[in-house]
Amino acid sequence: MKKDFSTPTMKDVAKEAGVALGTVSKVVNGLPVGDSYRIRVEAAIQKLNYQVNSYAQGLKANKTYTVALLIPNTIDPFYASLTYYINIALMKKRYRMLLCATDYDPRQEQDYVTMAQQNKVDGIIGLTYNPDLIVDENTPFVAIDRSMGTKIPCVACDNFAGGQLAAEKLAGLGCKHVAFLRSGSALDNEPNKRKAGFETGCLSHNLSYEMKILNDGDPFEEFEHFITEHIHNGRLSFDGIFCVTDRLAFKIRNTLKGLGIRVPEDVQLIGFDGIRSFGNMNYHCSTIVQPVPDMAEMCVDLLLRENTMARPPLICLPVTYAYGGTTLEEEPYEEQ
Amino acid sequence: MKKDFSTPTMKDVAKEAGVALGTVSKVVNGLPVGDSYRIRVEAAIQKLNYQVNSYAQGLKANKTYTVALLIPNTIDPFYASLTYYINIALMKKRYRMLLCATDYDPRQEQDYVTMAQQNKVDGIIGLTYNPDLIVDENTPFVAIDRSMGTKIPCVACDNFAGGQLAAEKLAGLGCKHVAFLRSGSALDNEPNKRKAGFETGCLSHNLSYEMKILNDGDPFEEFEHFITEHIHNGRLSFDGIFCVTDRLAFKIRNTLKGLGIRVPEDVQLIGFDGIRSFGNMNYHCSTIVQPVPDMAEMCVDLLLRENTMARPPLICLPVTYAYGGTTLEEEPYEEQ
DNA sequence: CACAACGAATGAAACGTTTCGTAAAATAAA
DNA sequence: TTTATTTTACGAAACGTTTCATTCGTTGTG
Secondary structure (H helix, E strand, O other), X not given: OOOOOOOOOHHHHHHHHOOOHHHHHHHHOOOOOOHHHHHHHHHHHHHHOOOOOHHHHHHHHOOOOEEEEEXXXXXXXXXXXXXXXXXXXXXXXXXXXXXXXXXXXXXXXXXXXXXXXXXXXXXXXXXXXXXXXXXXXXXXXXXXXXXXXXXXXXXXXOHHHHHHHHXXXXXXXXXXXXXXXXXXXXXXXXXXXXXXHHHHHHHHOXXXXXXXXXXXXXXXXXXXXXXXXXXEOOEEOOOEEEEOOHHHHHHHHHHHHHOOOOOOOOOEEEEXXXXXXXXXXXXXXXXXXXXXXXXXXXXXXXXXXXXXXXXXXXXXXOOEEXXXXXXXXXXXXXXX | OOOOOXXXXXXXXXXXXXXOHHHHHHHHOOOOOXXXXXXXXXXXXXXXXXXXOHHHHHHHHOOOOEEEEEEOOOOOHHHHHHHHHHHHHHHHOOOEEEEEEOOOOHHHHHHHHHHHHHOOOOEEEEOOOOOOOOOOOOOOEEEEOOOOOOOOOEEEEOHHHHHHHHHHHHHHOOOOEEEEEEOOOOOOOHHHHHHHHHHHHHHHOOOEEEEEEOOOOOOOHHHHHHHHOOEEOOEEOOOEEEEOOHHHHHXXXXXXXXXXXXXXXXXXXXXXXXXXXXXXXXXXXXXXXXXXXXXXXXXXXXXXOOOHHHOOOEEEEOOEEEXXXXXXXXXXXXXX
């Protein structure tokens, strides 16, 4: 871990090349310099294997070309995917990414924000459900999936439209009576618009529906209970289910299997997120797909946008539907 | 993106508190200082909302408390999990993590290593299959899953023992004739020891076996072909399969389903890695589980170890077996 | 040929820390 | 009270860049 080897500095390069310090700086930064100088400096850089010290640069410029990503973890496939695409989007703009996994812990989230500011990151992209998070006004911040006040732009998929789309699909697939299942944060966050969208969609497609909403900490068993009490004479009283996430849909699918109810023959199931096994193989269920690469790109664009005024408070990106084996498609899509 | 607001410096704090610069530095770093001074300085820090500039610290100390993680992506569940636990392990030691997703691109890998050195990161943890990667001798490096010469320590699970364990399990489950399937890099990397371990295990448990090895770029169809040509009268000629990864096992499982061969009734299937759906739910298949949290911890320990001599070239951590529905357990484990 | 005008290299100063030799204050000994 | 000794705060220097006012050398014009 020790760094006793002393790396050459611009001064060394200048001495080696027999030019001034400023000239080396110019060459390194691609600014115009007389050819004879440039050649000598480049030779010296080669010879000494010189590398700029970007922390000295950062000190001078008060800019670090680093952005912090605040996210609960990288294990949940949705977060993992966001992380990956945000990393790529930042790379494209020559920014580095400091990963801050918070494990949903408000304390860690706050610590990371403070740390991020100490590190003088140029901005923060944050997916957090902590309502009390204090973000310093002068560190640019972009939120994902939760609005954090008018000063902070929020990037999300069009959750409302996603809910509508799910209802529309279920109606199109012949469902008459459907259910919406949600577990998760009761906060006024973006994903909770899926419910409203679904209701709207059900109404406009003449679907009758039921809702089962669980908040933080509620046990999964309540869903099982909800389902079993809707079984009469071995038949489920609804023929379509929309789950707020693929994760939940996956659990429900297993539960249904355990109860001897067939998916999709007895009940059709649609999830939300567009999670795939192993990143690029099958979908776990038929699902509303979030445009993760676009969302990532948008976050980075907004964060690095020079004109602070041009930051709308909320950006919704369009969702799509994908077949994943839990619906009775008229013409099944190719399941890869 | 602009930072016109000028943050207070130590000098400002010193002036506010009426003490010397060095005194503020000591307070900030928790070094002994007279109580009356400490109190005044702390008050001033509060008042001005002072934050240390860690890039100035880095410039001075030539140390940045930042480690780069070089990994193909964060979407593959195995990589995602490694990323998460390495992040945690680094946090514990108060280090930050710069995420460098390489997408298997040797060019990007090299760029990142160079960049990492420019950023003066204190070390690199790398999972890369690029045999030509040039790593500067004086940037500490720890490799995952591939040995990169005696100077660079490599952390892996005990792949050989994992292969043996798979054979032992299949034998214990009553298999007589088994197959090993592998696709992936032909490089002399750690995961390729799974094959050798499996062979050894088969021999010591009197299992006859066949191997199907595909290298980079070979199409998956060859596996299908391999399987179909081992079907005689609708029966598969082997009763157990060990796949080199869960990912492959997952694909093979689907293929078998398509061919009307039942898992685990007709053929039992064991994968490798210990991937779970959605990060913490069911295993995708019965599998040899890599101790990812331990591996992460070990990488960080090795990297930050002061004594360079105490870095063994290869560390193998123990694997375990987990039931995931693709084997006929005598007493099936609880499937969560 | 003299002088102005321009272009380009120079190098000192500054960024915000940490460190360390020096000086002052406090305590102990005479 | 004076001197010796210890303790503690002080503040200049240094880390490796970038910037910009200055200077030097060149070319063009009268």
